[in-house]
Amino acid sequence: MITKEATVAAPAPVAVAPEPPRPAKGHRAWDEAPRWQIYLPLGVYLVFTLIPFYWILLFALRPAGSTSLVPWPMTSVHFEKVWTDRSFGTFFYNSVLVGVATLIMTTLVALAGGYALARFDFRIKRAFMLALLCSQFVPGALLLVPLFEIFAELQMINSLGSVIIAETVFQLPLSMILISNFIKNVPYSLEEAAWVDGCNRFRAFRVVVLPLLRPGLIAVGSFAFVHSWNHFLFALMFLNNQEKQTIPVGLNTLMSADSVDLGALAAGGIIAAVPVVIVFAFIQKWLITGFSAGAVKG
Amino acid sequence: MKISILGNSTGRGRRTSAAVALGAVLALTATACGDDGGGAGEGGEGSGKGKIIFWDNNGGVRTEIWKEIIADFEKANPDIDVQYVGIASTEYQSKVDTAIQGGGLPDVGGISASMLAGFAAQGALDPLDDRLDGSSLNGKLNKDMIESLRAAGGGDDKLYSIPTSANNGVLYYRTDLFEKAGLEEPTTWPRFFEAAEELTDKGANKFGYTIRGGAGSIAQALDAMYGQSGITSFWDSTGKKTTVNDPKNVKALEKYAALFKKVTPAADLNNDFTKMVAQWDSGEIGMLNHNLGSYQDHVKALGADKFRGIPQPVGPDGKRVQVSNPVDGVGLFKSSKNKEAAWKFIEFATSAESSSKFNESAGQVPAHLDAAKAEWIAKAEPTKLAADALTDGSTTIVQLPYYLPDWNTISKAENEPNFQKVLLGDMSAKDFLNGLAEQLNEAQAEWDEQMG
Numbered sequence: 001m002i003t004k005e006a007t008v009a010a011p012a013p014v015a016v017a018p019e020p021p022r023p024a025k026g027h028r029a030w031d032e033a034p035r036w037q038i039y040l041p042l043g044v045y046l047v048f049t050l051i052p053f054y055w056i057l058l059f060a061l062r063p064a065g066s067t068s069l070v071p072w073p074m075t076s077v078h079f080e081k082v083w084t085d086r087s088f089g090t091f092f093y094n095s096v097l098v099g100v101a102t103l104i105m106t107t108l109v110a111l112a113g114g115y116a117l118a119r120f121d122f123r124i125k126r127a128f129m130l131a132l133l134c135s136q137f138v139p140g141a142l143l144l145v146p147l148f149e150i151f152a153e154l155q156m157i158n159s160l161g162s163v164i165i166a167e168t169v170f171q172l173p174l175s176m177i178l179i180s181n182f183i184k185n186v187p188y189s190l191e192e193a194a195w196v197d198g199c200n201r202f203r204a205f206r207v208v209v210l211p212l213l214r215p216g217l218i219a220v221g222s223f224a225f226v227h228s229w230n231h232f233l234f235a236l237m238f239l240n241n242q243e244k245q246t247i248p249v250g251l252n253t254l255m256s257a258d259s260v261d262l263g264a265l266a267a268g269g270i271i272a273a274v275p276v277v278i279v280f281a282f283i284q285k286w287l288i289t290g291f292s293a294g295a296v297k298g
Numbered sequence: 299m300k301i302s303i304l305g306n307s308t309g310r311g312r313r314t315s316a317a318v319a320l321g322a323v324l325a326l327t328a329t330a331c332g333d334d335g336g337g338a339g340e341g342g343e344g345s346g347k348g349k350i351i352f353w354d355n356n357g358g359v360r361t362e363i364w365k366e367i368i369a370d371f372e373k374a375n376p377d378i379d380v381q382y383v384g385i386a387s388t389e390y391q392s393k394v395d396t397a398i399q400g401g402g403l404p405d406v407g408g409i410s411a412s413m414l415a416g417f418a419a420q421g422a423l424d425p426l427d428d429r430l431d432g433s434s435l436n437g438k439l440n441k442d443m444i445e446s447l448r449a450a451g452g453g454d455d456k457l458y459s460i461p462t463s464a465n466n467g468v469l470y471y472r473t474d475l476f477e478k479a480g481l482e483e484p485t486t487w488p489r490f491f492e493a494a495e496e497l498t499d500k501g502a503n504k505f506g507y508t509i510r511g512g513a514g515s516i517a518q519a520l521d522a523m524y525g526q527s528g529i530t531s532f533w534d535s536t537g538k539k540t541t542v543n544d545p546k547n548v549k550a551l552e553k554y555a556a557l558f559k560k561v562t563p564a565a566d567l568n569n570d571f572t573k574m575v576a577q578w579d580s581g582e583i584g585m586l587n588h589n590l591g592s593y594q595d596h597v598k599a600l601g602a603d604k605f606r607g608i609p610q611p612v613g614p615d616g617k618r619v620q621v622s623n624p625v626d627g628v629g630l631f632k633s634s635k636n637k638e639a640a641w642k643f644i645e646f647a648t649s650a651e652s653s654s655k656f657n658e659s660a661g662q663v664p665a666h667l668d669a670a671k672a673e674w675i676a677k678a679e680p681t682k683l684a685a686d687a688l689t690d691g692s693t694t695i696v697q698l699p700y701y702l703p704d705w706n707t708i709s710k711a712e713n714e715p716n717f718q719k720v721l722l723g724d725m726s727a728k729d730f731l732n733g734l735a736e737q738l739n740e741a742q743a744e745w746d747e748q749m750g
Contacts, residue, residue: 015484064598064599065599065600065601067580074621082353086358086361087361105467118590144396144400145396145399145400146400147397148397148400148401148402149401152401152402157402164311168676206494211346221326233355236385236389236393237393239355240351240383240404241381242382242383242384243581249386252386252388252389253345253357253358253359253361253385253386254358254359255386255388256356256357256359256360256386256387256591257356257387257388257591258359258465258571258589258590258591258592259359259575259591259592259594259595260359260571260572260575260576260592261359261595262576
């Protein structure tokens with residue numbers, strides 16, 4: 001039975017931001033530090049970060065057998081090989097399908113579940129939250145056989161749907177916790193004001209709360225996309241048809257038991273990395289805002 | 299369930315939406331749980347027509363050649379459709395194990411000696427002795443390879459995999475560097491150690507040898523040990539105690555492990571075959587131990603004229619001793635509902651023509667006797683030398699116990715970290731080999747007990 005407890009949330013008090021502390025006398029402020037103190041460590045860090053990427057680019061772009069440290073003469077033969085001969089075009093398409101569908105499903109379900117967790121109170125809520133958190137400690141490999149059996153029963157082995165559902169299931173707990181925290185950060189009084197103006201709960205949520213959740217939704221959606229893009233295990237286990245496999249599985253087949261085509265492997269790695277890099281380049285601003293907003297208030 | 303709504307609430311619709319939202323989440327989460335269920339059930343002979351599924355245990359690099367063989371097969375058998383699934387070798391065992399437990403096994407799969415015991419013990423494979431007896435393949439396949447697969451099957455003396463090829467350990471060395479240094483080819487162990495030292499110039503980043511310290515290190519260390527010690531059997535005369543910790547093997551391992559950092563890069567501690575082959579192909583390292591499988595990679599990287607691939611050096615009495623490499627083959631899964639068609643495919647895939655095509659591409663020794671006489675073998679020097687070594691009596695092969703269900707665990711996860719300790723000097727070769735011997739003797743005793 002559902003009961004209603006009218007616990008009206010008080011309007012959020014207008015916070016007066018305290019003045020930032022002034023730097024103590026004798027201490028040099030960050031903006032007064034010599035530039036080399038900032039750029040030197042950053043430069044060293046960048047070198048360590050970028051060398052592996054350069055190594056991948058080098059192997060992908062230089063001809064097989066070349067030991068040159070610059071990718072010249074440049075060749076696209078490795079890319080052509082993996083894209084056509086090794087079916088990376090198909091794998092890429094499948095990965096995009098799985099990634100986008102997981103993003104949509106995770107975001108929608110996490111939004112609904114997160115809203116319930118943020119706005120409703122019920123007897124097993126704490127236990128439910130604990131269960132959500134505990135589910136993060138269960139490795140996917142442990143659930144492979146039962147999941148496999150369920151999808152086999154549902155005639156879903158060899159269907160991208162099985163991977164999408166499995167990925168969504170494993171993304172949901174964290175996504176729901178994050179979304180519920182974002183929703184808690186939106187003053188309840190805003191929704192109440194919308195109800196007073198004649199909106200029902202869904203419409204109030206859609207026109208008032210949802211626009212304010214943009215950073216959170218982008219964070220959760222991109223996290224779901226990137227995770228499913230990179231995830232290997234479910235695609236390997238649930239998809240048997242070469243035409244259905246995804247990029248991580250294809251990448252894995254570039255290394256055989258006793259032979260490896262490094263040029264093809266590097267080209268495959270770049271193809272796998274590019275969408276993730278592009279996603280992060282476009283959304284990094286919202287991603288940082290989103291995760292920090294979700295992290296502050298529990 | 300009692301649900302209270304935080305803040306003002308205006309009715310049943312909101313409660314319903316909350317219940318639906320949570321219900322949807324629980325329903326999705328619930329799909330992550332389920333009962334354990336049926337494994338690989340019995341299949342049937344089928345009509346000999348229709349679709350069969352083939353899982354390749356080393357997918358990727360060999361995908362093209364398998365697709366070619368499948369196209370030939372479908373042309374010869376237009377009423378059978380073969381669906382090829384290439385699976386990376388590192389993931390093959392876990393994928394098959396999952397399918398054995400959860401269902402969904404293919405009709406035919408690549409089954410090498412190293413995986414055979416586990417699959418056979420789970421009852422997933424169909425014995426092939428009777429089918430082979432009635433086949434045109436009978437008498438045409440290398441007997442040693444058949445026996446190797448029969449022995450690896452788990453002790454019931456049945457054949458679960460028809461051999462396609464054998465691999466063999468190869469010592470690759472850079473002919474250009476040897477010539478420049480005026481060194482003789484490393485056909486004996488003293489020459490090998492001498493060349494490793496002579497070719498090392500750490501200041502110039504030149505090394506005589508690259509050692510395998512990461513994944514797969516144990517088999518390579520065993521090869522170096524038995525090769526030097528000349529011991530020809532993995533078990534003593536009682537068959538209950540392993541010879542790995544024989545004093546001769548201990549001494550041989552001490553000498554081999556002492557190469558680390560003295561004549562090898564320090565990064566070799568984590569060398570798996572990929573890193574080891576990559577650095578040999580792109581640097582100035584004199585020698586590398588690997589198998590026939592990487593020959594084509596070396597040709598692409600260095601050109602065929604800059605290196606040679608020869609069998610392991612001979613021991614002190616002029617005899618060569620090597621440890622066995624897993625024989626590869628194809629097997630028929632018990633759950634197949636179209637075994638007649640599946641067997642037709644296995645026969646075709648292991649026939650002289652297909653075996654020749656496949657092994658020319660893989661650079662390995664064909665199991666089919668007629669394929670082993672093909673012209674290409676004479677042109678692929680390491681394959682020819684390996685084939686000769688395996689058949690001309692010059693080499694004694696120490697058979698590793700692939701039949702032990704624990705072999706993969708003992709020779710990999712449980713002892714590779716200890717071998718790294720030996721390389722770093724944190725553990726003596728004697729302690730390492732005594733520990734390894736204890737585990738192997740225990741596993742053998744368990745196996746003997748199970749076999750009655």
